[in-house]
Amino acid sequence: MNVRIYQINMKRDTNNVAFMNYESLPKFQGSSEIDSSLYDKVFEGEVNCFTLEKLYEIFNLEHPAGYKGRSMSVSDVVEIIDGNNGISYFHFCDSIGFQQIDFAPEKTQVSDRFLSLSEQEKISVLLVPVGKSPVVKEIPNTYEAMKELVGGGGLDEYMPFDDNAAIVCNRDGKQEKLPMNRAVYQSPKRTEMSYSELKSLFREAENKRQHLTAHIVFTADTFKKPYSEFERTYEVSSDNKAFQSRMGGYSIYGASLDGVDPCLRMEGLMADEMGGKEGWKIEKCYLLDQAKEVADIIHGDFFIARSNIADEKYDSLTHEQMLKYKRLFRYPERFHETAHGIEIEPFKPDRADKER
Numbered sequence: 605m606n607v608r609i610y611q612i613n614m615k616r617d618t619n620n621v622a623f624m625n626y627e628s629l630p631k632f633q634g635s636s637e638i639d640s641s642l643y644d645k646v647f648e649g650e651v652n653c654f655t656l657e658k659l660y661e662i663f664n665l666e667h668p669a670g671y672k673g674r675s676m677s678v679s680d681v682v683e684i685i686d687g688n689n690g691i692s693y694f695h696f697c698d699s700i701g702f703q704q705i706d707f708a709p710e711k712t713q714v715s716d717r718f719l720s721l722s723e724q725e726k727i728s729v730l731l732v733p734v735g736k737s738p739v740v741k742e743i744p745n746t747y748e749a750m751k752e753l754v755g756g757g758g759l760d761e762y763m764p765f766d767d768n769a770a771i772v773c774n775r776d777g778k779q780e781k782l783p784m785n786r787a788v789y790q791s792p793k794r795t796e797m798s799y800s801e802l803k804s805l806f807r808e809a810e811n812k813r814q815h816l817t818a819h820i821v822f823t824a825d826t827f828k829k830p831y832s833e834f835e836r837t838y839e840v841s842s843d844n845k846a847f848q849s850r851m852g853g854y855s856i857y858g859a860s861l862d863g864v865d866p867c868l869r870m871e872g873l874m875a876d877e878m879g880g881k882e883g884w885k886i887e888k889c890y891l892l893d894q895a896k897e898v899a900d901i902i903h904g905d906f907f908i909a910r911s912n913i914a915d916e917k918y919d920s921l922t923h924e925q926m927l928k929y930k931r932l933f934r935y936p937e938r939f940h941e942t943a944h945g946i947e948i949e950p951f952k953p954d955r956a957d958k959e960r
Contacts, residue, residue, distance in 0.1 A: 605651050605653055605654065606649070606650050606687060607647070607648070607649070607651055607659065607684055607685070608682075608683040608709070609646050609647040609673065609676065609680060609683075610640075610643040610644065610680065610682075610683070610707075610709070611643065611674055611679075611681075611715070612642045612643055612644075612680075613643065613713070616642050617642055619633040620632060621639075621679060622642075623677055623679050624678065624679055625678050625698050626696055626698045626705075637706075638681065638696060638706070638707055640707055640708040640709065640710075640711040641711045641712070643681060643712045643713075644712060644713050644714065644715035644718075645715060645718055646672075646717060647668075647673055647719050648719075648720050648722075649668070649719070649721025649722060650721060651668070656682060656695055656702045657701075659676070660697065663675060668721065668748075669724075669743070669746045669748040669749030670719050670724055670746040671719050671748075672717040673715065673718075673719070676697060677697065678697055678699055679696070679697065680696075681697070681705070681707055682694070682695045682697065682702070683695075692709070694706065721744075724744045724745075724746075725744065726744055727743060727745045727920040728740055728742050728921060728926070729741055729743060729753075729772075729908060729909040729920070729921060730907060730930060731753060731905065731906075731907045732785065732905065732906050732908065732933045733785075733905045734783050734784075734904065734905060735783075735785075735936045735953065736936060736953050737936070737953050738929065738930050740926065741753065741907065745918065747759070750772060750907075750918075753905070753907055754773055754774045754777075754904060754905050754906055754907065755774055755782070755904055755905055756774070757774045757775055757776040757780070758774075758775035758776065759772055759773070759774070759775055760774070760775040760777075761911065762902075763911060764788050764790075764899055764900075765791070767925060767928075768910055768911050768912075769908055769909070769911070769921065769925050769929065770908065770910070770911035770918070771788065771902065771907075771908055772906060772907050772908070772909060772918070773904060773905075774903070774905075774906070777902070777903030777904040780904075781903075782903040782904030783903065783904065784901050784902075784939040785901075785902045785903060785904060785905065785906065785937075786901070786902050786933055786937055787899075787900070787901050787937060787939075787948050788899045788900045788901070788902060789898055789899060790896075790897040790898075790899050792892045792894075793892075794819070794890040794892055794893070795890065795891045795893075796889070797888075797889050797891060798888075798889065799820070799876050799886045799889050800876075801889075802818055802889045802891060803847065805842075805891060806818075806847040807842075807847050807848075809842050810842050810843070810849070811849065814842075815842050815843045815894075816841070816894065817839060817840070817841050817842070818839070818841075818842075818889055818891045819837050819838070819839055819840075819861070819889065819890040819892065820837070820838050820840055820886060820889050821833060821836055821837045821889070821890075822836045822838070822884045822886060823836075823884075823885045823886070823887045824836065824887075825885070826884045826885050832924060834861055834924050834927070835860065835862045835864070835924075836887075837861045838858040838860050838868070838870065839858060839860075839861060840856065840857075840858040840870070844857055846871055846877070854871055854877075854878070855869060855871060856869070856870045856874070856877065857869055857870065861931060862924070862928075862931075863927055863930065863931055870884075874886070901946070908929050908933075909921060910922065910925065935950040935952060935953075936950070936953050937950050
């Protein structure tokens with residue numbers, strides 16, 4: 605429903621009719637006519653309900669994020685705007701139910717606590733639900749909206765990353781025994797090297813039946829379009845035939861960090877392999893430390909936003925950050941208690957179109 609809510613301003617209420625039911629109005633002001641000039645507009649926006657009774661429940665038990673008016677009570681007036689013809693209907697909140705009334709909104713004033721959902725500042729964050737893939741959400745940039753996104757309670761901020769991205773979660777998640785969601789790992793150490801050095805280490809590891817992982821960054825002039833370093837970086841494993849002498853093959857598969865190329869056969873594109881002079885030129889390589897040290901385990905749903913430390917608030921993630929953390933948290937994890945501690949098992953969830 606598209607609604608506006610009006611409440612009596614106590615400073616202008618000379619007849620003390622605030623919180624009085626409709627039947628009592630003549631006793632206090634000599635008439636049952638609603639004096640619109642006593643009212644302030646405190647809210648307008650689209651609310652997910654279809655009845656006045658449900659609206660009353662929402663504005664008593666589940667205030668919309670950012671709402672600062674009083675909980676809905678007797679003497680409040682609700683304006684419902686018909687979506688088909690734009691006609692407004694006004695309803696007085698009575699002791700029992702609502703009374704349809706005549707009302708003049710042009711005589712009202714706007715409260716200093718007024719909330720318009722359409723004008724509310726919103727930010728884009730990455731929600732990471734328990735057992736599901738991450739999803740982008742646009743939410744009001746308010747404490748209440750953030751609490752609602754993580755299931756209530758207070759908020760905790762955790763910044764294990766180096767780009768001002770923050771994990772925001774339910775402060776009481778562990779105490780309330782919310783289900784374990786994702787482990788947060790220490791950032792892997794990276795060792796820069798040339799591609800020839802990387803190939804040598806890859807082959808040595810595969811001869812020992814071990815697997816290594818690296819990031820290969822291609823030069824900016826390799827591509828016709830301008831791409832950031834993040835978008836030009838591909839993750840490659842030593843577990844490819846080109847690095848395994850026993851396999852007798854040449855294939856190298858990799859995945860771009862931005863997710864555009866999730867499984868790309870690369871040896872025919874790379875100048876250092878079979879791509880020739882016009883192939884993709886390598887700028888640098890990074891060998892990743894394979895040790896994954898758990899820094900923490902987040903309980904319950906959480907989201908990732910950009911922390912604006914200077915203004916002590918959150919901002920939308922950048923496009924690059926959104927891609928980065930979608931990839932980092934793409935797989936949900938299962939947690940198993942063992943005699944040696946908690947074992948963590950990533951798994952692929954159902955397709956997004958199956959999720960509810």
